[in-house]
Amino acid sequence: MPEKAKVTPWEVRGKVDYEKLLNEFGLQPLRFLPKAFQKHVLFRRGIVFAHRDFKQIAEAVEQKKPFVMMTGLMPSGKFHFGHKMVAEQMVFYQQLGAKVYVTVADIEAYNSRNPDLKGLRDVALTEYLTNYVALGLDLKKCDFYFQSARSADGKKANAYYRLANLLARHVTFNEFQAVYGEITPGKMVSSLLQASDMLHPQLPEFDSPLPVVVPVGIDQDPHVRLARDMAQRIKEWKFLPLSSTYHRFMPGLKGDKMSSSDPTSYIALTDTPEEAARKVQKYAFSGGQATIEEHRKKGGNPDIDVAFQMLRYGLEPDDQKLAKIEKDYRAGKLLTGELKQIAIEKLTAFLKEHQKRRKSAEKMVQTFFKKEG
Amino acid sequence: MPEKAKVTPWEVRGKVDYEKLLNEFGLQPLRFLPKAFQKHVLFRRGIVFAHRDFKQIAEAVEQKKPFVMMTGLMPSGKFHFGHKMVAEQMVFYQQLGAKVYVTVADIEAYNSRNPDLKGLRDVALTEYLTNYVALGLDLKKCDFYFQSARSADGKKANAYYRLANLLARHVTFNEFQAVYGEITPGKMVSSLLQASDMLHPQLPEFDSPLPVVVPVGIDQDPHVRLARDMAQRIKEWKFLPLSSTYHRFMPGLKGDKMSSSDPTSYIALTDTPEEAARKVQKYAFSGGQATIEEHRKKGGNPDIDVAFQMLRYGLEPDDQKLAKIEKDYRAGKLLTGELKQIAIEKLTAFLKEHQKRRKSAEKMVQTFFKKEG
Numbered sequence: 001m002p003e004k005a006k007v008t009p010w011e012v013r014g015k016v017d018y019e020k021l022l023n024e025f026g027l028q029p030l031r032f033l034p035k036a037f038q039k040h041v042l043f044r045r046g047i048v049f050a051h052r053d054f055k056q057i058a059e060a061v062e063q064k065k066p067f068v069m070m071t072g073l074m075p076s077g078k079f080h081f082g083h084k085m086v087a088e089q090m091v092f093y094q095q096l097g098a099k100v101y102v103t104v105a106d107i108e109a110y111n112s113r114n115p116d117l118k119g120l121r122d123v124a125l126t127e128y129l130t131n132y133v134a135l136g137l138d139l140k141k142c143d144f145y146f147q148s149a150r151s152a153d154g155k156k157a158n159a160y161y162r163l164a165n166l167l168a169r170h171v172t173f174n175e176f177q178a179v180y181g182e183i184t185p186g187k188m189v190s191s192l193l194q195a196s197d198m199l200h201p202q203l204p205e206f207d208s209p210l211p212v213v214v215p216v217g218i219d220q221d222p223h224v225r226l227a228r229d230m231a232q233r234i235k236e237w238k239f240l241p242l243s244s245t246y247h248r249f250m251p252g253l254k255g256d257k258m259s260s261s262d263p264t265s266y267i268a269l270t271d272t273p274e275e276a277a278r279k280v281q282k283y284a285f286s287g288g289q290a291t292i293e294e295h296r297k298k299g300g301n302p303d304i305d306v307a308f309q310m311l312r313y314g315l316e317p318d319d320q321k322l323a324k325i326e327k328d329y330r331a332g333k334l335l336t337g338e339l340k341q342i343a344i345e346k347l348t349a350f351l352k353e354h355q356k357r358r359k360s361a362e363k364m365v366q367t368f369f370k371k372e373g
Numbered sequence: 374m375p376e377k378a379k380v381t382p383w384e385v386r387g388k389v390d391y392e393k394l395l396n397e398f399g400l401q402p403l404r405f406l407p408k409a410f411q412k413h414v415l416f417r418r419g420i421v422f423a424h425r426d427f428k429q430i431a432e433a434v435e436q437k438k439p440f441v442m443m444t445g446l447m448p449s450g451k452f453h454f455g456h457k458m459v460a461e462q463m464v465f466y467q468q469l470g471a472k473v474y475v476t477v478a479d480i481e482a483y484n485s486r487n488p489d490l491k492g493l494r495d496v497a498l499t500e501y502l503t504n505y506v507a508l509g510l511d512l513k514k515c516d517f518y519f520q521s522a523r524s525a526d527g528k529k530a531n532a533y534y535r536l537a538n539l540l541a542r543h544v545t546f547n548e549f550q551a552v553y554g555e556i557t558p559g560k561m562v563s564s565l566l567q568a569s570d571m572l573h574p575q576l577p578e579f580d581s582p583l584p585v586v587v588p589v590g591i592d593q594d595p596h597v598r599l600a601r602d603m604a605q606r607i608k609e610w611k612f613l614p615l616s617s618t619y620h621r622f623m624p625g626l627k628g629d630k631m632s633s634s635d636p637t638s639y640i641a642l643t644d645t646p647e648e649a650a651r652k653v654q655k656y657a658f659s660g661g662q663a664t665i666e667e668h669r670k671k672g673g674n675p676d677i678d679v680a681f682q683m684l685r686y687g688l689e690p691d692d693q694k695l696a697k698i699e700k701d702y703r704a705g706k707l708l709t710g711e712l713k714q715i716a717i718e719k720l721t722a723f724l725k726e727h728q729k730r731r732k733s734a735e736k737m738v739q740t741f742f743k744k745e746g
Binding site: 107110111115117147148149150151152153154155156157158161162165166168169171172173176183184185186188189190192193235236 | 480488490521522527530544556557
């Protein structure tokens with residue numbers, strides 16, 4: 001019997017039925033995107049597939065009006081291709097004209113796992129932010145901050161924390177429990193800060209009255225829902241409804257989840273091309289058949305083949321080439337070893353280029369944060 | 374059967390047995406005070422009667438070393454003689470050389486009772502702060518702030534809220550429940566901010582490494598204990614143990630509690646002398662006997678006589694005069710009417726003088742907060 005699927009912010013298990021989740025959470029399928037979105041594989045290929053109140057963002061993009069994209073990172077372990085998918089959306093929205101907010105959820109990390117603020121800061125800068133910049137993020141058009149230190153400007157800092165603290169009146173203990181299961185003071189505080197992260201760009205001290213879009217994995221929707229509910233209840237400010245988009249999970253190398261604690265489940269953007277190639281060869285789950293003969297006869301299944309999915313999630317940006325690979329693989333013309341070889345070549349090219357870019361990105365991050373103090 | 378006493382931060386009921394509370398809470402009686410403290414009736418007369426770790430403050434006073442006094446106010450209703458007792462300690466410590474921190478617990482008020490931040494701000498300034506200044510508080514040597522807006526300096530604002538948020542890791546849900554009974558997200562947030570209020574003067578962004586004393590009513594000790602416990606557990610900073618002092622409750626006019634919602638239970642510092650006199654005549658609980666004859670024979674009981682207690686809590690600063698009044702009242706020589714008359718005369722003189730001072734205090738507060746923005 002297949003394992004029963006479970007999708008919560010804390011646990012993703014079993015085979016995810018996206019259609020079912022869509023209905024269960026009350027999300028809308030993402031259709032009728034502005035033309036600009038066709039440029040990006042994540043949108044074009046339906047990897048970002050659902051939304052809440054995205055219309056106001058689509059309109060802003062079409063009418064070239066300003067809007068905000070907000071996202072966060074929880075510094076833990078290496079920056080891998082799962083993180084890259086979020087970073088690409090950041091960069092894409094920034095290039096579309098969005099003001100980008102990125103929070104380092106260091107308070108959340110401190111309260112839930114790792115009480116080493118200094119270490120968290122280092123990882124956020126040298127691992128996450130450096131990769132963002134190497135992937136194209138423009139630091140100057142980005143409000144990058146730590147939950148533990150919102151702003152050098154007291155008015156902004158006060159406004160951000162004030163919102164988190166006042167939101168506490170507008171949520172019940174039971175609502176927290178429904179989202180978080182067992183409640184601790186640390187989790188409660190993190191959840192309020194997270195809501196303020198999503199909502200505070202709309203405060204007068206920040207970018208009011210711009211709409212805000214938060215791109216997340218579908219498992220994170222309970223956080224979005226909670227923030228949206230609180231925003232409606234608080235009367236001190238009139239918030240536009242939070243817009244959100246939802247992406248499908250990128251499979252881990254072995255076909256199940258990527259896990260920070262298991263380096264054989266992901267490819268890090270700092271893996272050498274040789275390491276990466278070895279991981280694909282050794283671990284990447286194959287949708288191929290047991291023998292070449294059988295494969296030639298029955299064909300492979302690209303839907304569960306991790307090498308193919310890596311191409312689909314972005315390593316092969318050309319839709320026609322991807323379609324040909326898919327067709328050949330299904331037909332049994334393309335063997336698993338050959339498919340892996342294609343992925344490895346793309347991966348090698350990407351990592352070489354990216355790691356070159358990382359070098360200059362490192363310097364930019366250092367300079368930027370020296371200036372910021 | 375007398376009502377069983379109950380003393381919690383949320384409820385004070387029945388006859389308070391201070392000796393018992395002292396043992397129950399683990400407080401020390403306040404003895405061996407530096408000479409300077411003999412100047413103040415609240416200390417000299419044992420109204421401030423217990424402490425935790427007060428030695429470091431006593432030493433700072435004796436050696437003329439800097440220290441911090443921290444207290445807070447919850448804006449609700451009129452400023453009365455109960456509030457005055459706290460204000461007098463503020464002013465006294467400031468004159469001894471302490472740097473004074475005063476927080477307006479507007480987040481706590483918003484989350485627990487009154488969701489009108491603007492109104493809370495007005496009451497805090499026009500009612501509380503104006504009376505503090507009229508009672509002698511020097512605004513320039515005071516860090517007066519709102520929980521909702523810690524500082525115009527982002528580094529300070531970040532540091533204050535960071536501490537509140539990180540403390541969440543170092544307290545359990547059960548500990549909160551033990552102090553607060555039923556827990557709501559709003560109460561939890563308020564409690565963490567309150568702990569940061571007490572501890573943050575010791576952060577490097579503020580007045581590290583100065584010791585901090587918090588003068589409170591004995592019912593507030595659970596808050597102090599919780600803040601002390603969290604301070605010990607958090608490893609990011611090395612906090613000196615929080616010092617605290619505890620004062621007895623000033624009785625309400627009718628002999629029981631002062632209550633903001635019942636104006637006949639207190640004298641407000643903005644009551645006209647005539648109103649105040651009428652309240653004393655009409656409501657002040659008397660320790661005298663039922664008839665003049667009986668009073669002459671058996672004598673009165675100053676311990677429960679509110680007019681006498683008003684003199685003892687400060688209206689009569691001369692110990693010898695107070696002792697004579699006490700003696701005469703106990704002996705039946707002084708009648709209730711006469712005792713009330715003494716209190717009314719003192720009260721009239723105080724209110725006239727204070728209300729004159731309030732006028733210039735009002736202007737100072739206005740100017741100060743215009744400057745501050």
